[in-house]
Amino acid sequence: xxxxxxxxxxxxxxxxxxxxxxxxxxxxxxxxxxxxxxxxxxxxxxxxxxxxxxxxxxxxxxxxxxxxxxxxxxxxxxxxxxxxxxxxxxxxxxxxxxxxxxxxxxxxxxxxxxxxxxxxxxxxxxxxxxxxxxxxxxxxxxxxxxxxxxxxxxxxxxxxxxxxxxxxxxxxxxxxxxxxxxxxxxxxxxxxxxxxxxxxxxxxxxxxxxxxxxxxxxxxxxxxxxxxxxxxxxxxxxxxxxxxxxxxxxxxxxxxxxxxxxxxxxxxxxxxxxxxxxxxxxxxxxxxxxxxxxxxxxxxxxxxxxxxxxxxxxxxxxxxxxxxxxxxxxxxxxxxxxxxxxxxxxxxxxxxxxxxxxxxxxxxxxxxxxxxxxxxxxxxxxxxxxxxxxxxxxxxxxxxxxxxxxxxxxxxxxxxxxxxxxxx
Amino acid sequence: xxxxxxxxxxxxxxxxxxxxxxxxxxxxxxxxxxxxxxxxxxxxxxxxxxxxxxxxxxxxxxxxxxxxxxxxxxxxxxxxxxxxxxxxxxxxxxxxxxxxxxxxxxxxxxxxxxxxxxxxxxxxxxxxxxxxxxxxxxxxxxxxxxxxxxxxxxxxxxxxxxxxxxxxxxxxxxxxxxxxxxxxxxxxxxxxxxxxxxxxxxxxxxxxxxxxxxxxxxxxxxxxxxxxxxxxxxxxxxxxxxxxxxxxxxxxxxxxxxxxxxxxxxxxxxxxxxxxxxxxxxxxxxxxxxxxxxxxxxxxxxxxxxxxxxxxxxxxxxxxxxxxxxxxxxxxxxxxxxxxxxxxxxxxxxxxxxxxxxxxxxxxxxxxxxxxxxxxxxxxxxxxxxxxxxxxxxxxxxxxxxxxxxxxxxxxxxxxxxxxxxxx
Numbered sequence: 001x002x003x004x005x006x007x008x009x010x011x012x013x014x015x016x017x018x019x020x021x022x023x024x025x026x027x028x029x030x031x032x033x034x035x036x037x038x039x040x041x042x043x044x045x046x047x048x049x050x051x052x053x054x055x056x057x058x059x060x061x062x063x064x065x066x067x068x069x070x071x072x073x074x075x076x077x078x079x080x081x082x083x084x085x086x087x088x089x090x091x092x093x094x095x096x097x098x099x100x101x102x103x104x105x106x107x108x109x110x111x112x113x114x115x116x117x118x119x120x121x122x123x124x125x126x127x128x129x130x131x132x133x134x135x136x137x138x139x140x141x142x143x144x145x146x147x148x149x150x151x152x153x154x155x156x157x158x159x160x161x162x163x164x165x166x167x168x169x170x171x172x173x174x175x176x177x178x179x180x181x182x183x184x185x186x187x188x189x190x191x192x193x194x195x196x197x198x199x200x201x202x203x204x205x206x207x208x209x210x211x212x213x214x215x216x217x218x219x220x221x222x223x224x225x226x227x228x229x230x231x232x233x234x235x236x237x238x239x240x241x242x243x244x245x246x247x248x249x250x251x252x253x254x255x256x257x258x259x260x261x262x263x264x265x266x267x268x269x270x271x272x273x274x275x276x277x278x279x280x281x282x283x284x285x286x287x288x289x290x291x292x293x294x295x296x297x298x299x300x301x302x303x304x305x306x307x308x309x310x311x312x313x314x315x316x317x318x319x320x321x322x323x324x325x326x327x328x329x330x331x332x333x334x335x336x337x338x339x340x341x342x343x344x345x346x347x348x349x350x351x352x353x354x355x356x357x358x359x360x361x362x363x364x365x366x367x368x369x370x371x372x373x374x375x376x377x378x379x380x381x382x383x384x385x386x387x388x389x390x391x392x393x394x395x396x397x398x399x400x401x402x403x404x405x406x407x408x409x410x411x412x413x414x415x416x417x418x419x420x421x422x423x424x
Numbered sequence: 425x426x427x428x429x430x431x432x433x434x435x436x437x438x439x440x441x442x443x444x445x446x447x448x449x450x451x452x453x454x455x456x457x458x459x460x461x462x463x464x465x466x467x468x469x470x471x472x473x474x475x476x477x478x479x480x481x482x483x484x485x486x487x488x489x490x491x492x493x494x495x496x497x498x499x500x501x502x503x504x505x506x507x508x509x510x511x512x513x514x515x516x517x518x519x520x521x522x523x524x525x526x527x528x529x530x531x532x533x534x535x536x537x538x539x540x541x542x543x544x545x546x547x548x549x550x551x552x553x554x555x556x557x558x559x560x561x562x563x564x565x566x567x568x569x570x571x572x573x574x575x576x577x578x579x580x581x582x583x584x585x586x587x588x589x590x591x592x593x594x595x596x597x598x599x600x601x602x603x604x605x606x607x608x609x610x611x612x613x614x615x616x617x618x619x620x621x622x623x624x625x626x627x628x629x630x631x632x633x634x635x636x637x638x639x640x641x642x643x644x645x646x647x648x649x650x651x652x653x654x655x656x657x658x659x660x661x662x663x664x665x666x667x668x669x670x671x672x673x674x675x676x677x678x679x680x681x682x683x684x685x686x687x688x689x690x691x692x693x694x695x696x697x698x699x700x701x702x703x704x705x706x707x708x709x710x711x712x713x714x715x716x717x718x719x720x721x722x723x724x725x726x727x728x729x730x731x732x733x734x735x736x737x738x739x740x741x742x743x744x745x746x747x748x749x750x751x752x753x754x755x756x757x758x759x760x761x762x763x764x765x766x767x768x769x770x771x772x773x774x775x776x777x778x779x780x781x782x783x784x785x786x787x788x789x790x791x792x793x794x795x796x797x798x799x800x801x802x803x804x805x806x807x808x809x810x811x812x813x814x815x816x817x818x819x820x821x822x823x824x825x826x827x828x829x830x831x832x833x834x835x836x837x838x839x840x841x842x843x844x845x846x847x848x
Binding site (some may be wrong): 079352 | 440464486500506513516517522539587624644645666673674704708710761763765766768769777782783797807811813814830831838839840842843
């Protein structure tokens with residue numbers, strides 16, 4: 001891993017992948033097919049793209065139950081514990097509707113309401129990602145969303161991985177469709193005979209899924225479009241180099257474009273971590289991916305002191321930040337931008353990926369400057385409540401009309417005036 | 425106004441204006457100029473597009489002070505009262521960071537942090553909109569945003585309207601630039617020599633501003649892109665037809681594409697409102713606009729009962745909803761989708777536009793299904809806090825590793841395992 005001084009250019013931002021023109025055209029074309037032909041398009045596209053010749057799009061109750069035979073009991077217990085932890089953390093985020101009353105009779109407030117329906121995209125591929133299902137479904141459930149739908153591309157034999165089905169069962173999700181790619185996003189946004197549309201779509205996917213989400217945004221809401229994963233470790237001379245190297249590699253194995261960065265005040269630690277990364281890399285199953293990531297997007301910054309190091313961290317605004325310093329808790333207040341902050345030597349980033357409770361869907365690519373982890377608020381909306389009394393309008397009506405006329409909006413002013421004329 | 429039965433198609437959604445190809449090209453071209461030439465491009469574009477030959481982009485302290493001579497004292501007092509009301513309402517939205525501690529030493533939480541910097545776009549044109557400045561600036565101030573910048577296109581003489589400058593002064597906003605259109609959005613997103621970039625851009629604007637906001641989204645955050653304004657009035661036979669007509673027209677005068685809808689259980693009220701609208705239209709200064717809006721996007725639905733009427737309202741998911749029924753408060757719980765809900769005969773919609781306190785920046789075009797009024801949360805972000813103790817990791821590490829391996833992520837599992845080996 002390259003070691004550079006703090007004066008180097010510190011950006012780890014990467015260009016957002018907006019696909020090739022061919023990919024964008026393919027996505028537009030798929031969306032049009034689904035809008036025009038509904039289920040027929042879904043069956044045809046699933047046959048062509050996933051190689052699965054389905055009779056039914058929806059997963060049956062029998063399939064759900066049968067999946068349990070293929071998942072170890074230990075894993076089921078771990079999934080149940082993770083669900084409990086994630087639920088507990090998200091329940092603490094839940095907001096109440098509130099109102100304030102004034103002496104003149106005015107009532108103002110915010111009414112918090114869950115979304116009606118949400119669709120969660122679950123990617124296919126070799127590794128089934130139960131954690132992604134939990135992280136997307138649980139905040140929606142806690143928010144009170146009544147209808148939660150899952151979509152996932154079937155394997156060639158027309159099934160979904162057992163891990164996906166068991167996780168869904170454990171969460172109580174019963175409406176699951178065997179569709180993937182842009183066609184699944186189009187079905188969720190526009191609806192077909194078998195797949196009623198939803199109000200919001202969340203969950204990760206490949207470039208086709210990402211482009212389709214962009215295309216349907218506005219018709220429905222979407223979550224953020226995630227970039228490659230990132231970790232920044234902030235460490236001083238008290239930190240353990242092997243721990244840090246292992247954590248950097250746990251990001252690097254995700255993706256060749258993933259980024260792993262150490263910012264440290266200790267030249268000695270910098271050198272130890274660089275050596276440990278090389279050593280630990282050797283035996284990793286995903287060595288090729290991790291090596292490319294470390295080579296292209298891995299860097300160790302040596303700062304003169306913690307103040308300077310923290311400046312760099314805020315400049316990077318990382319998705320994951322680990323703080324491994326003598327007094328890590330005391331530094332949290334200085335961190336202005338980070339998706340998730342892992343504090344101290346035992347808070348390895350995978351603790352948050354699967355288990356601790358906070359969401360692992362986090363803002364990437366510097367967007368932690370203005371975005372938050374996926375959370376319960378993302379599955380609710382607020383409505384303002386304004387109840388003015390007659391007395392309140394009589395007391396304030398003249399000022400309201402004056403402001404309306406200042407803006408040249410006479411009909412606005414008259415809507416107030418007509419109520420001041422004592423007609424009712 | 426046309427009166428139809430509830431069985432008619434109830435959508436009031438309009439296509440989102442994504443501009444012509446020429447407009448999109450113009451915007452791309454302007455953004456490129458600003459990125460490449462900085463201030464030079466801003467001066468040149470402001471001369472070409474706004475006809476103003478500026479020496480300085482930033483509004484001076486003297487200009488701010490001089491503006492007070494051009495605004496009536498009554499208006500200043502009304503602005504001050506509105507600011508107080510809006511601040512009070514938004515302060516009640518403010519969230520605290522929180523944490524939860526467990527017996528095994530684990531600490532989990534959410535840290536709430538304001539954005540560093542926000543740019544507010546203030547449209548030019550004949551009517552200066554002080555209310556729009558208040559509604560965009562106050563939530564950012566309450567959130568704790570340190571740097572709040574305003575941009576607004578200058579008049580041909582190189583000045584900004586006095587109402588804009590006085591409102592900014594009253595709010596304590598001191599960093600104001602005389603730039604508008606796509607060039608202002610580009611400067612806020614990318615920064616120039618005189619205009620440091622911001623993290624989020626909010627505020628309404630014309631199609632060029634909207635397209636530029638879309639183009640820079642991702643680089644910075646933006647607020648929603650608003651469609652034409654809408655009002656839906658839900659009323660029974662107890663409602664006052666003149667009030668309703670006045671409120672419908674107060675939306676209609678905004679824009680030929682604005683939509684004004686009455687949903688009522690009373691045929692008699694339907695007919696009275698239709699007649700009142702015609703009558704009140706006659707003397708409106710913006711009669712032509714309001715008439716076109718009512719003709720193209722105005723409709724009165726007659727429902728069989730309140731249950732059915734409320735179904736229609738939820739289907740419409742309006743930006744503004746007024747409830748004028750015998751017991752309006754009791755219906756709030758049944759409203760699932762609305763940007764702002766105005767309750768009872770004295771809560772005319774303009775009360776909320778200017779004065780009551782809740783924000784007037786609201787979700788349009790059915791997006792109230794999943795979006796909220798502009799609020800303090802929009803100017804903060806959350807970071808998750810995860811502090812695991814050694815005991816917590818020892819108790820749960822095996823489950824975490826198992827889940828990581830289930831997903832095929834060996835480096836994740838090893839980052840946990842290395843900490844369980846008792847090396848530290």
